[in-house]
Amino acid sequence: MSTAHSPVSHPVAAQPVAAHAARRAQLAARLGPGVAIVPGAEEINRNADSTYPFRFDSGFFYLTGFTEPDAVLVQVIGSDKVENILFCRQKDEEREIWDGYRYGPDAAREAFAFDAAYPIEELDTRLPQLLANQPAIHFALGVNAQWDLRVAGWLNAVRAQVRTGVQAPSRIIDIRSALNELRLVKDEHEFTILRAAGRINAAAHQRAMRFARPGQMEYELEAEILHDYYRQGSRFPAYSSIVASGPNACVLHYGENNRRMQDGELVLIDAGCEINGYASDITRTFPVNGTFTPAQKAVYEITLAAMQAAFDAAKPGNTWNMPHDAATRVLIDGMRELKLLTGSADEILENGSYKQFYMHRTGHWMGLDVHDVGDYQVNGQWRTLTPGMVFTVEPGFYIRPAANVPREFEHIGIRIEDDIIITTDGHENLTESCPKSVAAIEALMAG
Numbered sequence: 001m002s003t004a005h006s007p008v009s010h011p012v013a014a015q016p017v018a019a020h021a022a023r024r025a026q027l028a029a030r031l032g033p034g035v036a037i038v039p040g041a042e043e044i045n046r047n048a049d050s051t052y053p054f055r056f057d058s059g060f061f062y063l064t065g066f067t068e069p070d071a072v073l074v075q076v077i078g079s080d081k082v083e084n085i086l087f088c089r090q091k092d093e094e095r096e097i098w099d100g101y102r103y104g105p106d107a108a109r110e111a112f113a114f115d116a117a118y119p120i121e122e123l124d125t126r127l128p129q130l131l132a133n134q135p136a137i138h139f140a141l142g143v144n145a146q147w148d149l150r151v152a153g154w155l156n157a158v159r160a161q162v163r164t165g166v167q168a169p170s171r172i173i174d175i176r177s178a179l180n181e182l183r184l185v186k187d188e189h190e191f192t193i194l195r196a197a198g199r200i201n202a203a204a205h206q207r208a209m210r211f212a213r214p215g216q217m218e219y220e221l222e223a224e225i226l227h228d229y230y231r232q233g234s235r236f237p238a239y240s241s242i243v244a245s246g247p248n249a250c251v252l253h254y255g256e257n258n259r260r261m262q263d264g265e266l267v268l269i270d271a272g273c274e275i276n277g278y279a280s281d282i283t284r285t286f287p288v289n290g291t292f293t294p295a296q297k298a299v300y301e302i303t304l305a306a307m308q309a310a311f312d313a314a315k316p317g318n319t320w321n322m323p324h325d326a327a328t329r330v331l332i333d334g335m336r337e338l339k340l341l342t343g344s345a346d347e348i349l350e351n352g353s354y355k356q357f358y359m360h361r362t363g364h365w366m367g368l369d370v371h372d373v374g375d376y377q378v379n380g381q382w383r384t385l386t387p388g389m390v391f392t393v394e395p396g397f398y399i400r401p402a403a404n405v406p407r408e409f410e411h412i413g414i415r416i417e418d419d420i421i422i423t424t425d426g427h428e429n430l431t432e433s434c435p436k437s438v439a440a441i442e443a444l445m446a447g
């Protein structure tokens, strides 16, 4: 199997071209006759003539392995044959001197196993031809207004020819239901990359634990994490890192990372690297000075027990909500033990008062996007877990000052997060190597 050259620099081999081609075939089989249109991403200006680092569109990459901007995948799906066509940037020696290598249609067709490839400039003339006499367009309508208009323009160009006997597609079908279902269940190639991402991320979090001292700024820990990602070949974080010390840990999406960390506080780090486009997503919460106080330890142990309950429920045959429900039960018992809440566990569950301290869910699908695609319910029922599904397990416990909160627990915010793959008999923890027991964290930080 050949492996296409990929401009993404990384220590992990790119997925084989055949894996992407197989996904195109699977998608076509699910979609049925018509024309599928999957636009890639474009470069986005940051300011003046500087761009943000380019990131390909996840769905486009999943189906192609092609990592250049300004490209579109078109699948012409007949009842007995599928033609896969790539539109991409032309070769351009002048631009390549300034910006670097680009495949051009001929080399891209060859390297990525397409049936045909054309310059992106030919999209508007070729698409109306490709859509003629086709029953349907498979396209993610409503994601990008400019693409919506463009597809409508092609459709109208076909409709304008009806008096010559040409028929225009009569249906526009949202491609995402089929594509997202495919992406939800990962394959062996994806496992390999996700395992590497988990391992690299776990090492970076440990580096931050070793480096932490009272008096440092939160961004100094962020720098240690990012340094370790780069060093290990992850050139981009999968999302903006959260380094939240003291009261900031109770701000769920805190991202300023510019507070000075104090002796006696906890710091919560939620950070993830990206490897070959795939995310890792770890949260660890640890004492800035290396030793948990009794109050911090009490809340931490409850959160860790909730995580264990969620793990126990993370197995095939169980439904998506079961890990969350199991974790929530343990957290509620803990809230009662710490005298933060009164009433029976069932009452607390019923009236939702636990949401004062636990207001998010226990996980999300993870893959090419950190919050990956895939429905959580099917026909109004929570989805059944099956081997190959990848998701996070991330219970939390956040105690903001309030009338019912004893002083010693004020501002304690804890989240612990690992990433798992559902296997045939349970799950595999991708981020197990990052310590999370009180003893293991204190030992690492003392070392």
Ligand code: GLY
Pocket: 239, 270, 271, 281, 364, 370, 394, 417
């Ligand atoms: N870092 C985003 C999340 O944990 O969902």
Ligand code: MN
Pocket: 281, 364, 392, 394, 417
């Ligand atoms: Mn997460």
Ligand code: MN
Pocket: 270, 271, 281, 282, 283, 417
């Ligand atoms: Mn996270």
